[in-house]
Amino acid sequence: MNKIIKTKAVVLKKQNYGDSSLILSLYTEEEGRLSAILKGARKSKTNTGAILDPLNLVEIVIYIKKSREVQLISSADLISNYSLIKDDIYKLKYAYSSIEIIQYLTSEEEKDEKLFKGLVRILDLFNKSEEISSVIFCRFFLFIIKEMGYQFSFKKCAICNSEDIENEELAFNFELGLLCGNCKADHLTVIDISKELFEFFFCLRNNKKIINNAEYLSSKALYFMETYLKYHINSFNGLKSLKLID
Numbered sequence: 051m052n053k054i055i056k057t058k059a060v061v062l063k064k065q066n067y068g069d070s071s072l073i074l075s076l077y078t079e080e081e082g083r084l085s086a087i088l089k090g091a092r093k094s095k096t097n098t099g100a101i102l103d104p105l106n107l108v109e110i111v112i113y114i115k116k117s118r119e120v121q122l123i124s125s126a127d128l129i130s131n132y133s134l135i136k137d138d139i140y141k142l143k144y145a146y147s148s149i150e151i152i153q154y155l156t157s158e159e160e161k162d163e164k165l166f167k168g169l170v171r172i173l174d175l176f177n178k179s180e181e182i183s184s185v186i187f188c189r190f191f192l193f194i195i196k197e198m199g200y201q202f203s204f205k206k207c208a209i210c211n212s213e214d215i216e217n218e219e220l221a222f223n224f225e226l227g228l229l230c231g232n233c234k235a236d237h238l239t240v241i242d243i244s245k246e247l248f249e250f251f252f253c254l255r256n257n258k259k260i261i262n263n264a265e266y267l268s269s270k271a272l273y274f275m276e277t278y279l280k281y282h283i284n285s286f287n288g289l290k291s292l293k294l295i296d
């Protein structure tokens with residue numbers, strides 16, 4: 051079915067194509083992720099090309115033909131270019147990591163309004179929030195792991211079901227899940243979960259403020275989540291954008 055729609059979209063990738071056109075990867079509110087072309091963008095006097103820089107939130111009119119791999123953009127208006135993100139290399143690193151993970155984990159043309167809202171919300175937070183960017187990204191990473199169906203539980207020991215575990219030195223086994231101090235002795239574990247890291251995840255899940263050691267704990271949490279995803283998705287090699295700067 052062919053249709054013309056107007057939708058909000060976040061630009062994930064932008065590439066020059068031919069003499070004057072642009073090929074974009076977009077995460078749209080109405081159609082999920084899709085590839086689209088804007089013809090003549092680099093010759094236009096109105097600078098539509100710059101409106102479609104990666105990370106930007108735009109409103110586009112797009113002509114969709116299901117049989118085509120690349121859809122046709124007829125117009126694009128800027129909603130936000132998140133200028134505070136682009137002025138700060140740390141914000142940029144984590145904002146790029148967010149669009150990279152969307153690009154990687156979503157399928158084309160699968161609408162997911164919750165994911166779209168989550169992505170826009172996280173870009174707003176990177177742009178305006180005082181919270182450390184790495185912690186904001188941890189919140190998003192956890193959200194997307196859950197949305198994509200790879201959720202893990204930190205509520206109780208996966209073997210003995212004990213919930214009274216917050217004061218123990220825990221560990222994680224990618225097949226079984228979280229293991230308490232007693233049970234971990236009998237199983238192969240991959241990653242130790244310190245008391246502080248356990249609390250950090252608790253705060254992320256419950257939207258609480260992270261007070262101590264935020265930088266250090268977010269790097270531990272990111273390592274955990276990346277390793278966890280690599281285990282579950284063979285083709286996933288980690289996020290390139292996270293390696294931009296240390």
Ligand SMILES: [Zn+2]
Pocket residue numbers: 207208209210211212229230231232233234
């Ligand atoms: Zn146990």
